[in-house]
Structure formats: C-alpha cells, structure tokens
Amino acid sequence: MKSIKVGMLGLGTVGTGVVRIVEGHQEDLQRKIGAPVEISKIVVRDKTKRRNIALDDAKLTEDPYEVIRDPEIDVIIEVMGGIDATKGYLLEALEHGKQVVTANKDLMALHGAEIMSFASEKGCDVLYEASVAGGIPILRTIVEGFSSDRITKMMGIVNGTTNFILTKMSQEGASYSEVLKEAQQLGYAEQDPTSDVEGLDAAYKMTILGTLGFQTGVSMEDVSVSGISGVTKEDIDYGKRLGYEVKLLGIAERQDDFISLSVQPTMVKKSHPLASVHGVFNAVYVYGEAVGETMFYGPGAGEMPTATSVVADLVAVSKNLQLGISGKAGFSPYRTKKLKTDDQISYKNFLLLHVADKAGVLARITEIFAQHEVSLESVLQHPNEDNPSAEIIIITHDANKASMNQVMDSLRRLDVVHEIRSVYRVEG
Amino acid sequence: MKSIKVGMLGLGTVGTGVVRIVEGHQEDLQRKIGAPVEISKIVVRDKTKRRNIALDDAKLTEDPYEVIRDPEIDVIIEVMGGIDATKGYLLEALEHGKQVVTANKDLMALHGAEIMSFASEKGCDVLYEASVAGGIPILRTIVEGFSSDRITKMMGIVNGTTNFILTKMSQEGASYSEVLKEAQQLGYAEQDPTSDVEGLDAAYKMTILGTLGFQTGVSMEDVSVSGISGVTKEDIDYGKRLGYEVKLLGIAERQDDFISLSVQPTMVKKSHPLASVHGVFNAVYVYGEAVGETMFYGPGAGEMPTATSVVADLVAVSKNLQLGISGKAGFSPYRTKKLKTDDQISYKNFLLLHVADKAGVLARITEIFAQHEVSLESVLQHPNEDNPSAEIIIITHDANKASMNQVMDSLRRLDVVHEIRSVYRVEG
Structure with missing residues (x-):
C-alpha cells in the first residue's frame, strides 16, 4: 500500500508534538486513513540544533523548497508561523498539488480567502483546525456539526494568555502588571505581549470563526478590538460584587444577514458557562437558531493539544486523498458581507x-x-x-x-x- | 441539477423539526451540498392526523415500503423509533442502496454493528449523530475531531430527564418522587420513566460513545448500570456540604487496551465542569492522551436541537453522494474488545x-x-x-x-x- 508522505515546515513546539503523534499512533492512523503515514522531510532553521525528540537527521533540511517542490510529498504541514514568506511557501506547495494543513491563525485570518481560493483552483485541501482554540475541534463543529443550522452568535474565550491573566487577577486580587509579569515568567505570555493583551490574537481567531460560521469573508478590519491592559482590580471587584467575571470575549453576531464582530473585555454573568472557564483554557459558545445554546471547552494551546488538531486535519486530508476527493469537500463562503452599523449593534x-x-x-x-x-x-x-x-x-x-x-x-x-x-x- | 430526494420514516417531534429545517434552509443546504434537497415522501401512522406543520398531503403515506423501495429516493431519515421492525426497514433500505440517517439510539446501541456492516457491504452511509446528546455534534467530534488522539475517558451527562430531576432536587431540596411527578407533567419524563431513571437510556448512549471512542464493538451487556431512583435528598445534602453535586454519569474508560463502561449516580466535585451542567442540558467530557481535558455542552433533546443533528447528517451523506464516496468514508471498529475485570476498575x-x-x-x-x-x-x-x-x-x-x-x-x-x-x- 502506498504511504501518504508528509513534509513539515517547522519543528517547534507544535511540530514536535505532530511528530510524536504520527510516530506514536501509526497503527491507528493507518486504520483511519487506509494507508500508512510517514513524515519524510522537515524544514528547520538550524539542522545542528539539539532537539528533545529523536529524528533521522537525513529528514531535516534548511531549505523549504526541498520540501514543497518534492514530487514525492503529498501533504505539507505548516507549523513554522510567519506571514508573507510562509504564504509564498504554501501557495507554491498548492501549485505543486500538495494538500496543506496549517496551524497559522495570523496567516489564515489575513490571507485565508486568497489561499483557499487558490487551493480550490488547484483541487487541493487546506485545513487549519489548530489555528483557533488549539485542541478544541471548533472549526469542524461549526462547518460540519452545525451545517444544518443558522449560527447567530459565537462568543469565545479564544486567547489563553489573557484568560490566565484575568483569572489570576480575579482569584488572587492581583494587579494586571503583576500577573502579566508572572505569565511571562511561566512562558504563558510573550516578552512583547501586545498581540495577546491588546486583543489582536483573539481578533484573528474571530475573523476565522466569523468567516466559517457566517459563510462570509470576514477580515481583520471588520473586527472592533480592545484589549485587557486597562482592566483594573477595582473593575474586577465591582464586577464580582454584582455577579460578573471579567473575560476577554470575542463576539460575532448575526441578525438577518447583518453581522458584527468584536473583541473586548466583557462582564460575563457568573451563571453563564463562559464565566467558569479559567486559566489558559479556551471555550467557544455557539448559539444556533435551531440548536440553541452550546459550548465547546478545552485547551487553547500547548504542544500536544495543538498537535492533536493538526494531525486530525492530516487524517482528514489524507482520507480525501485516498478517496480521490481532495479540494472537493471544502467550504467556501457564499454570502455577501453586510456589516452592522453602530446603530444596529x-x-x-x-x-x-x-x-x-x-x-x-x-x-x-x-x-x-x-x-x-x-x-x-x-x-x-x-x-x-x-x-x-x-x-x-x-x-x-x-x-x-x-x-x-x-x-x-x-x-x-x-x-x-x-x-x-x-x-x-x-x-x- | 438533480436534487437529493429524501424519504422520512416518522413525523413526530424530531421529524417535524427536520421538515422545518430542510424547508427553511433550502438555500444554505443547496450551497453546502451542491444540489437541492427535497423531502419527497414521509411515512406516518395516520395520514388524517392534524399536524402543526403545513405539508403536501400527497407526500404522506402509511406504508413504509412505499418509501424504502422507491427507486427515486436517495436518503432515508428514520425518526420513528422502535427496534425490530425499524431495523428491518433500515436493512431493506440499505439493500436498495439508500443512505441512512437515524436518530434511534436504542436501535444503534443494540444492532449498530450489524447495520453498519451491512451498510458497508452495500456501499452506503449510515449516520446517527442525533442518537447521542441531541444537538451536540459529539459523534463527529469523537470520530473526526479526535481522530489523531487516543481517548482514555469519556464522562457524559447524556440523559436530560435525570439531570432535570437531580438539578431540581439539588436546587430546591425536593424529593425524588415529587420532582419525577413534575418532570412527567412538564413532558420531560415519560409516564413509564424506567428507561430514563434506571439509566438504560444513558447506557445505550454510552454503548455508542464507547464503540466510536474506543474503536471497538461495545454492547449493552458491557455497561454496568444503576439509576437514580435511590438517590435521596439526604445524599444530595451531604454531597453539597462536602463540595459535590450528584449527577447521573455515563463513564467509559480505557487503560492500555482494556475498557470499562458504566452508568451510575456519581458525586461530582463542584469545581468540575460537569457539576455545573443543569436541567435538561447534556454535556460530554472527553479526556484524550494528547489533547487533555475537553467538554462539549448543549441541549440533549428537543425538536429543533435534535433535528439540527439529523439534518447535519443529511448534509454529510448528501455530500458523500455528490462526491461518489458513499459508504467509503465511514468508521468501523477495529480493536478487539477487552473488558476490564473488577480488580482493574x-x-x-x-x-x-x-x-x-x-x-x-x-x-x-x-x-x-x-x-x-x-x-x-x-x-x-x-x-x-x-x-x-x-x-x-x-x-x-x-x-x-x-x-x-x-x-x-x-x-x-x-x-x-x-x-x-x-x-x-x-x-x-
């Protein structure tokens, strides 16, 4: 049986997790896909770097083109991050007829429409489950699980860093700057935390959720964004006394055909399931006209949870390859975008x-x-x-x-x- | 464009919801499937019965064979319930090459293996998302979202009736028999509540979750079951004082290749997300080796939520039909069943x-x-x-x-x- 050959771009935290799962679950993957899966090449920045995973050195290369132009490779897994250069690599991989799995939310939020449309032209799949809410299979849920329903509201705690900070502030009465420092020491926040704390990371994710949930091409400019750097102990205290927890929520709403998207610190009533999502966990609350209230909860980041989503996508694109339906089962937005104005929100x-x-x-x-x-x-x-x-x-x-x-x-x-x-x- | 023709067996609560969604979301369904979907025939017990939905009388029939043998019909949606006769209808529908969507948990728990294997022989899909946890797309999540992971534990509040009863007992200090009576008056419990309160309904669902999550053919006899009729106010009170809520949990566990399944009233620590699932809501907590803790929450029953899952399956089987891959993308258990003995649980x-x-x-x-x-x-x-x-x-x-x-x-x-x-x- 011909095996599915995978080329990876990147071998950082998530990449390492992907290798572990593909190697550790070989039998299961083969059963589910109908063919063995093999990671044949991996692009790294520095081949000589020591890694905490055993790998055949011959698989490593520092040249991305050696992977994306390799005619033997069926699927490209992109876990290197970055935007412009990475976009170029993926477009070229699609040009060469490769299936693509990526965990890159910035890239998909900014250039998803272009990438998806090129993929469809080339008859290739592009899946990106890991880009939103790490280990929670929320994109499939929205596209497939609720394919029959009309989603009218999605509210997400989709950034673990800010949820960690707000949880600590609420539980320990600590100040924003104290907790931010702690989060940086624990590795939960970057040294430059802007993208997380100012809500940009969450906005990227809401762009993706909005596009899939509302079947319309949402872009970053459509999301009104404010972050948590202005949240004070005092606010959290008052909130608590009145029965609220402060959470950074991404909110996407639809009424008739008009949509609005935003990210902002929000007072969430304690009885609402999102108020109990603590620490680095993520959750997405989805309201559908027919289904009513649902919520999906799980780890928003981390090596293994995120790798789980990447490899689930690998299984999906590999199955499509085996069935000969690559590029055919995908989703493309079909509604004209109509944004709500301030008097409609x-x-x-x-x-x-x-x-x-x-x-x-x-x-x-x-x-x-x-x-x-x-x-x-x-x-x-x-x-x-x-x-x-x-x-x-x-x-x-x-x-x-x-x-x-x-x-x-x-x-x-x-x-x-x-x-x-x-x-x-x-x-x- | 040739439309997908659907025949329905049953037009009760869920069936009515299915008709509403298929008629109300025609444009979306067509976009998602790539062809129009049309409900062409519906089997009912009594054609003359008044219904709260407008329907062309010519579509109704009292003869199931008129639907399952109709060469024009592509997909059968079974929402009539029942076991032996219904199984016969579905097998004959598969014999005639029809795709099948069913909401029937009893049938799938008892005869799922036989039905799935016959479907695969005939190159047909059988999907049954609505059979577990109504509006929560938990089966797809387990099969596709976690295809890359090894699920080691599933704990579910999968019966709304008992969760309603236990929630009321906990919140209002009422006795089991008082609340049961109220649940019967509200229509949340049957006049003969045995299947719900003695845990059988939950056990059917755990059988299905176990089969899909552990890739092995689990049957009802493998589930150790006890219900909630013995739960007292006193127990609930003591639990609360010690920080627990009493919930009827279905629990499926795997260690190495050994599994165990049970349904029983359980003291759940208040900090656990399942402890906050109240009333008729359902939730399934899934623990995967790689992903860690996740939880999926939503309505467990009701006309529209359950219909959402049925129509999501209709979309899936219809897409497969369009792609020419019916019966090929499905899941079949591949592990030998090894049950834990009492000294391993x-x-x-x-x-x-x-x-x-x-x-x-x-x-x-x-x-x-x-x-x-x-x-x-x-x-x-x-x-x-x-x-x-x-x-x-x-x-x-x-x-x-x-x-x-x-x-x-x-x-x-x-x-x-x-x-x-x-x-x-x-x-x-």
Whole structure:
C-alpha cells in the first residue's frame, strides 16, 4: 500500500508534538486513513540544533523548497508561523498539488480567502483546525456539526494568555502588571505581549470563526478590538460584587444577514458557562437558531493539544486523498458581507463613574441616558471614602452603540462627572 | 441539477423539526451540498392526523415500503423509533442502496454493528449523530475531531430527564418522587420513566460513545448500570456540604487496551465542569492522551436541537453522494474488545453509613478498609439527632471494585453497622 508522505515546515513546539503523534499512533492512523503515514522531510532553521525528540537527521533540511517542490510529498504541514514568506511557501506547495494543513491563525485570518481560493483552483485541501482554540475541534463543529443550522452568535474565550491573566487577577486580587509579569515568567505570555493583551490574537481567531460560521469573508478590519491592559482590580471587584467575571470575549453576531464582530473585555454573568472557564483554557459558545445554546471547552494551546488538531486535519486530508476527493469537500463562503452599523449593534453596558458627591447628580446623569433612549437595568451609588467623588455603577439594558457613544460624549461634558472610570460590554 | 430526494420514516417531534429545517434552509443546504434537497415522501401512522406543520398531503403515506423501495429516493431519515421492525426497514433500505440517517439510539446501541456492516457491504452511509446528546455534534467530534488522539475517558451527562430531576432536587431540596411527578407533567419524563431513571437510556448512549471512542464493538451487556431512583435528598445534602453535586454519569474508560463502561449516580466535585451542567442540558467530557481535558455542552433533546443533528447528517451523506464516496468514508471498529475485570476498575467511593453510636466503632470500620487495602481520603462522623445511630461519611482514595465489594460484604456483616445508607462513585 502506498504511504501518504508528509513534509513539515517547522519543528517547534507544535511540530514536535505532530511528530510524536504520527510516530506514536501509526497503527491507528493507518486504520483511519487506509494507508500508512510517514513524515519524510522537515524544514528547520538550524539542522545542528539539539532537539528533545529523536529524528533521522537525513529528514531535516534548511531549505523549504526541498520540501514543497518534492514530487514525492503529498501533504505539507505548516507549523513554522510567519506571514508573507510562509504564504509564498504554501501557495507554491498548492501549485505543486500538495494538500496543506496549517496551524497559522495570523496567516489564515489575513490571507485565508486568497489561499483557499487558490487551493480550490488547484483541487487541493487546506485545513487549519489548530489555528483557533488549539485542541478544541471548533472549526469542524461549526462547518460540519452545525451545517444544518443558522449560527447567530459565537462568543469565545479564544486567547489563553489573557484568560490566565484575568483569572489570576480575579482569584488572587492581583494587579494586571503583576500577573502579566508572572505569565511571562511561566512562558504563558510573550516578552512583547501586545498581540495577546491588546486583543489582536483573539481578533484573528474571530475573523476565522466569523468567516466559517457566517459563510462570509470576514477580515481583520471588520473586527472592533480592545484589549485587557486597562482592566483594573477595582473593575474586577465591582464586577464580582454584582455577579460578573471579567473575560476577554470575542463576539460575532448575526441578525438577518447583518453581522458584527468584536473583541473586548466583557462582564460575563457568573451563571453563564463562559464565566467558569479559567486559566489558559479556551471555550467557544455557539448559539444556533435551531440548536440553541452550546459550548465547546478545552485547551487553547500547548504542544500536544495543538498537535492533536493538526494531525486530525492530516487524517482528514489524507482520507480525501485516498478517496480521490481532495479540494472537493471544502467550504467556501457564499454570502455577501453586510456589516452592522453602530446603530444596529446593541448590547448591555456596565459603567463605573466617579462623580461629584452632591444632591441632584444622579438625576442629571440618568437624564442623559433617557435623552438618548438608553434604559437602565440597575444603578448603584455609594460614597467613596478615599476622595470627594462618589462612585456610580450603571448597568444599561440593551442599548445601541451609536446611542451609547452619544451618552458617553454627554457624560464627558457634564461637570459633575469627574471621570468615566470604565465601560464594559455585559453578556450572559 | 438533480436534487437529493429524501424519504422520512416518522413525523413526530424530531421529524417535524427536520421538515422545518430542510424547508427553511433550502438555500444554505443547496450551497453546502451542491444540489437541492427535497423531502419527497414521509411515512406516518395516520395520514388524517392534524399536524402543526403545513405539508403536501400527497407526500404522506402509511406504508413504509412505499418509501424504502422507491427507486427515486436517495436518503432515508428514520425518526420513528422502535427496534425490530425499524431495523428491518433500515436493512431493506440499505439493500436498495439508500443512505441512512437515524436518530434511534436504542436501535444503534443494540444492532449498530450489524447495520453498519451491512451498510458497508452495500456501499452506503449510515449516520446517527442525533442518537447521542441531541444537538451536540459529539459523534463527529469523537470520530473526526479526535481522530489523531487516543481517548482514555469519556464522562457524559447524556440523559436530560435525570439531570432535570437531580438539578431540581439539588436546587430546591425536593424529593425524588415529587420532582419525577413534575418532570412527567412538564413532558420531560415519560409516564413509564424506567428507561430514563434506571439509566438504560444513558447506557445505550454510552454503548455508542464507547464503540466510536474506543474503536471497538461495545454492547449493552458491557455497561454496568444503576439509576437514580435511590438517590435521596439526604445524599444530595451531604454531597453539597462536602463540595459535590450528584449527577447521573455515563463513564467509559480505557487503560492500555482494556475498557470499562458504566452508568451510575456519581458525586461530582463542584469545581468540575460537569457539576455545573443543569436541567435538561447534556454535556460530554472527553479526556484524550494528547489533547487533555475537553467538554462539549448543549441541549440533549428537543425538536429543533435534535433535528439540527439529523439534518447535519443529511448534509454529510448528501455530500458523500455528490462526491461518489458513499459508504467509503465511514468508521468501523477495529480493536478487539477487552473488558476490564473488577480488580482493574478503580475509582473513589463515597459511603454514608448509619452505625452504633459508641466507642471503638470507627476503628472497627476503618480496619475493614485497611484489611482490603482501600485507603481513605476523608472520614466524617457526627451524631444523628433523630435516632441512636451515628452517621459516618467515608470518602476513599481510588480503590478497585473487587476490593470495594469485599469491603461492602464485611461492612454488612459488622454488627455495629446498622445500615449502609448509600454508596456513590466519586469523580472530579
């Protein structure tokens, strides 16, 4: 029986996991695919580097073209990361008729449409399960499991680093900067943590989820993004007292044919399943018109979990190869993108204001909300012992973003409002 | 473009949902499948019955053979339930080369192996996603999402009726019989609730999960089953005080190549995600060697959620038809079944004993555990105000089932033990 030959681009953490699984589960893989699978070449940056996995040196090369142009190779697994050069390699691999599996969320979020369309032209599969929520098979679930349903909302804790930081801040009352430092020491956060803490990593993932879940080409510019670097102990405390946990949520919504996508720190009601997702775990909550509420929970990163998703994709593309249907069973977006405008996007808001501690202040503030037709769910005022301001917490009912922007402008101009301390979206 | 023609067996709750989705999502289905899908015939028990869905009367028939022998029909959707007659219909449908989608867990648990093997002989697909955990696409997840991993444990809340009952008992302090009555009034429990409350329904589902997750033909006789009719308010109260929720869990485990399957009321630690699955919701926790912990949560039953899974299967078999790969991409078990014996099955136990309230009793009891090499995690004794017995709660460390059986025998023979009030498996 002819074996499926795999070339790998990259042999870092995830790559090593892939090699371990393919070698360790050979019998199972062969049963599932119907042919043996063999990793025949691996591109590395430095062949002489010591690695914590035993490998035949002859398989290693520093030249990517030796892999992507090798006529013997059937499948390319890309776990090297990077964007422009990597895109070039994958397009050339497709040009040579190779099936592609990648774990590269940045690449797929930025250039997925181009790559997928070229793959379809060439009759090749491109799968990228590992790019979102590591070990959770969420992309297949959305594309296949809910193929019959109309997904109207996806909310995800899709970045482990920020969830680790927010969990620690909530459980230990530590400050953002303390926990960030700890996360860096543990290797959960990069030395430059911008992409994680400012929500970009989560936004890449929401771009991919949005494209697959809403069958429309979503791009990074469609996602409104804010990160967690402004989240304070104080906010988390207030949230908890009112029954909320602060989580960085990616939210993708559809109403009729209009969609909106965002990433922001969000007050999540404690009774909502996402509020109990702690540490580096990920979870994606999916709401479908017919199915209702579902949630998928698991490890969002790590060598073996991510490698599991990569090798599951390898099994899928290899089966398609065996069946002669490569490039035919894939998904391509077919809806015209229609983005919601600010007056169509609505949600609850949590505001913490520092205001002058005198009579009539609350009336003046609530009047502003009334003027813009934003109704309030609850208002909590109590004196602040440390300074002459009082603190007011306001939770609105669903309010559209355009009206809320006007409310914020008016509040800023109001002399009795000393500071708009924080504003959060509320879910759950 | 030739349309995919579907014949339905049954038009009850789920069947009605299937018709609604197929008619309401026509454009999406056509995009996903590559051909229109049309429900051309439906077998009902009584054509004249009033239904809450508008249907062309000409599509209805009372004769199943008119559907399964119709050469025009490509796919049979079976949502009529029943075992022997239904099996006959499906086998004949396969004989006529039809693809099959079924929601029938009893049938698949009891005769799945025979049906699958006949389907494979005939080059046909049989999919049954809706048979386990209604709207959660758990079967695809196990077969495809974790195709690269070795699943070592699956724990499921896979019966909504019992989870509704246990949730109500826990939250409202109500008794089993009160809540059962309420569940029957709400339509969550059958008038004869045996299959649900005695754990048989859950056992059917664990049979299916075990077969797919462990790649081996599991049958009902392999599942050790006990239900919830003996669960008392007192047990739930004690559990809560010690940090546990009582849940009816289906548990399937594998160590090396040895497997065990069971269904039983279980004390689940409150910090475990399964402890927060309330009401009629279902969840399946899956532990894979590489991926680690994952959990899949959603509605376990209901017209639309279950119909979602049925139609997702319809999409899958229809795509396979279009690609000309029917009967080729399926899964068949390839491992020899090796069941664990009682001395290989081990878990923690929770025991509530009523014992004589006098000196030395605890020593005599704990000695019995020591004799059989069962070590204890915690022991809690306190006087019982209502009667001359004291109550002792013992939580063991992992102990094998054979030793625990001996412990139980010895305890029963001990004069100072008035009653072994309850015994639970402990997880989480």
